[in-house]
Amino acid sequence: MNDRFVAREYSQESQLATNKVLRNTYFLLSLTLLWSALVAGVSMAANMPYPGIIITLVGFYGLLFLIEKKKNSSMGIVLTFALTGFMGYTLGPILNMYVGAGLGWAIAPALGGTALTFMACSAYALTTKRDLSFLNGMLMAGFVVLIVGVIANIFLQMPMLSVAISGVFVLFSTGVILLTTQSIIRGGETNYVSATVTLYVSIYNLFLSLLQLLGIFGGDD
Numbered sequence: 001m002n003d004r005f006v007a008r009e010y011s012q013e014s015q016l017a018t019n020k021v022l023r024n025t026y027f028l029l030s031l032t033l034l035w036s037a038l039v040a041g042v043s044m045a046a047n048m049p050y051p052g053i054i055i056t057l058v059g060f061y062g063l064l065f066l067i068e069k070k071k072n073s074s075m076g077i078v079l080t081f082a083l084t085g086f087m088g089y090t091l092g093p094i095l096n097m098y099v100g101a102g103l104g105w106a107i108a109p110a111l112g113g114t115a116l117t118f119m120a121c122s123a124y125a126l127t128t129k130r131d132l133s134f135l136n137g138m139l140m141a142g143f144v145v146l147i148v149g150v151i152a153n154i155f156l157q158m159p160m161l162s163v164a165i166s167g168v169f170v171l172f173s174t175g176v177i178l179l180t181t182q183s184i185i186r187g188g189e190t191n192y193v194s195a196t197v198t199l200y201v202s203i204y205n206l207f208l209s210l211l212q213l214l215g216i217f218g219g220d221d
Contacts, residue, residue: 022184024192028080029199035081036088036200043092050093059086064197071193080193080200087204094208098215106214114207118199121174125181135179142172163216169209173202 051059063083070076098104125132149165180198183189 017190018185018187021190021192021195025184025195025199028077028192028196032080032084032196032200033203036084036091036204039085039088040091040095043089044096044099046092047096048089048092051090056090067193067197071191076193080197083197084200087200091204091208094211098211101215103215106211110207110211110214113210114203117170117174117206118177118203121177122181125178126185128182132178132182135175139172139175139179142168142175146172159216163213166209166212166216169205170213173206173209176202177206 050056060083063079063086067076067079067083070079095104095107098106146165146168149161149168153161153165177199180189180195180202184195189195
């Protein structure tokens with residue numbers, strides 16, 4: 001009797017902790033997306049230059065490293081806003097490039113597609129009883145393919161390879177959203193800062209990939 005009572009109490013506490021992580025993750029994710037959009041808007045309006053691939057990579061991975069180190073403190077939240085603000089800044093020049101090329105129309109559909117994909121993935125992960133851990137191996141393989149493809153395309157500059165890379169990024173980002181959300185629900189992910197950063201990066205990559213696909217297939221070429 002006591003064992004069952006203790007087990008039930010532990011289960012309730014575990015569920016409360018899981019709900020708290022999920023709630024905090026979505027709240028922080030909403031704030032960082034708004035912040036990133038604001039910075040991107042300022043970056044576009046001021047016509048700020050793209051920082052370059054080296055500065056972008058150093059800034060991105062440097063901030064990711066610092067967030068991982070400080071994720072259990074309030075500094076982790078500050079660094080999360082620093083990362084998402086920086087990514088918003090890099091987004092401004094990219095969007096201006098699309099507008100300048102006459103492809104500004106693609107921004108709204110890419111945003112809509114990103115929002116619908118995220119909501120659909122979240123809803124599925126929240127309601128399905130299926131274990132999505134099988135995605136781990138597929139995502140690892142996809143990550144390797146993406147790294148090889150991106151490096152190869154730096155030298156080859158092949159339009160169809162760009163399409164393939166964007167398509168894989170869409171699938172990869174979708175898988176990460178599914179897996180991360182279910183990991184939160186099942187207690188595998190207990191840090192809402194880490195979960196927020198993972199989801200934000202997936203949304204960012206998903207948006208850029210959809211934007212590139214729309215730009216390629218909707219262009220005049």
